[in-house]
Amino acid sequence: MKITRFAQLGAVAAVAALALAGCATNESTGDSTEEPMESTLSGTIGATGASSQTAAQEAWVANFQIANPDATVNYEPTGSGTGRENFIAGASNFIGSDRAFKIDEITENTFAACADGGSAGIVEIPVYISPVAVAFNLEGVESLNMTADVVAGIFAGQITNWNDEAIASLNDGVELPDLAISPVHRSDDSGTTETFTSYLSAAAPSVWTYEPDGEWPIEGGEAAQGTSGVVDATRNGNGTIAYADASQVGDLGTVSVGVGGEFVPYSAEAAAMIVDSSPLQDGRTEGDIVFDIDYATEEAGVYPIALVSYEIGCVEYEDANVAELVSAYFTYIASPEGQDAAAENAGSAPISDSLRDKVNAAIALIG
Known part of the structure; x- marks a missing residue:
């Protein structure tokens, strides 16, 4: 399979549609004759984590910032382990990780990135399948x-x-x-x-x-x-x-x-098949969407070495503006436009509509 790189940022045809990333603050009045409202999102959020997401993050960040010119997302591909350490230490507002936190890691750690050490929980959404x-x-x-x-x-x-x-x-x-x-x-x-x-x-x-x-x-x-x-x-x-x-x-x-x-x-298609056939892990909270992948599958046509990579954030942030930016960015990543941008730039598999429903429900918890 040929993996294409993201070429001309200014040539993104669907930029106008990406305003959905700011949907929390840009609700339409329902009058189709009105001009779309400009994004009111502003500020900066920083993230570290999975280097596997590099090509996808390049596309996501570029498109999100075109649609929201006063918002800045900084993503540094440090590796998943460093990303998780940074999230625990409070050095990243959100992270990308090629594995979710284990249940005992969530219960045993205080997450300095989150309000009250993450007592309200964390959000883990699988949005990069490759x-x-x-x-x-x-x-x-x-x-x-x-x-x-x-x-x-x-x-x-x-x-x-x-x-x-x-x-x-x-x-x-x-x-x-x-x-x-x-x-x-x-x-x-x-x-x-x-x-x-x-x-x-x-x-x-x-x-x-x-x-x-x-x-x-x-x-x-x-x-x-x-x-x-x-x-x-x-x-x-x-x-x-x-x-x-x-x-x-x-x-x-x-x-x-x-x-x-x-x-x-x-x-990407063969890798996505293993995710669609895998159950969610037991014992997770509503916003913690983690798959139990069967790497020993014998199902025809499945490519079994499938990376399910996550965006991880807080249910509650001390700073309401950070919460709004993280929620908006996650919403764009999970959207059909965001998933298509990652597929074009990184060759990843877009998530299914049924998984998107679960992911959007998790994102709605962020505040």
Whole structure:
């Protein structure tokens, strides 16, 4: 799948429609002959978090600020782990994270970003769904088939050469070199890593014996900071292989993953299928919308390494203006226009209408 970049900000045709981001303060009178009211949103909010969301956030921020010229959103892709730490410490008004806070993390922490330490709760909305690609740099090879056991064996250090029979037997007609495999992993605490290790643990438990974690569990190997760092290290190497949000893998070779007797290439649509078939986690509050993903699915056509990334904010803020800005920004992100902008810029999968209803109900709690 070709991932397109966001090109000309001034060429956004649907900018006028994006005024819905300020809907809380820009209600229509119902007279279709009147000019649309100008946005009254103003002020600045800052966020840190998931580097996987970088391309989507570029589009979201640009469009939101065009529709609301007196509002500023600053998003720094620090990685999910740092984002969550910053939200707890009060250093970010909201964050992006490739995993939600665990229930015990919510009950045990005080969230300095929120009024009264978050006693009213937090809002976690899944609005960025994207495949995590297994990407490689191997001259003359654009795609390969791999089962979960083979992927796990490579990253566990058990399959170490590209012409290993375990790979060759799945790829008839592909000339594989006698070349060492060089796996690359994230050096920072990453929700993408947690997604990937969750997949390996669920789909290849006999090979991958480590628990899912946001920190890479194996010593050694090549490590790089953030999604862009991993992709750069893979692209600049020879025989390298990595896992990364698909929005940033560009022209690297990619793996079609074995699912239910077939090999499924990554796509936004195939990744979205696993979300639509997954239940919400039990024990969450109304504004805390978290999926229980089945990474070991055998459902036909599903791409199982699916990243479900969240925007996380407070139910209550000390500053009413911050609450209004966060609510408006989240509303735009979740809107059809916002989801289409992310799909165009990052290759992500737009959320379904039924999920949007749940997300908007959660956003309505912010105050």
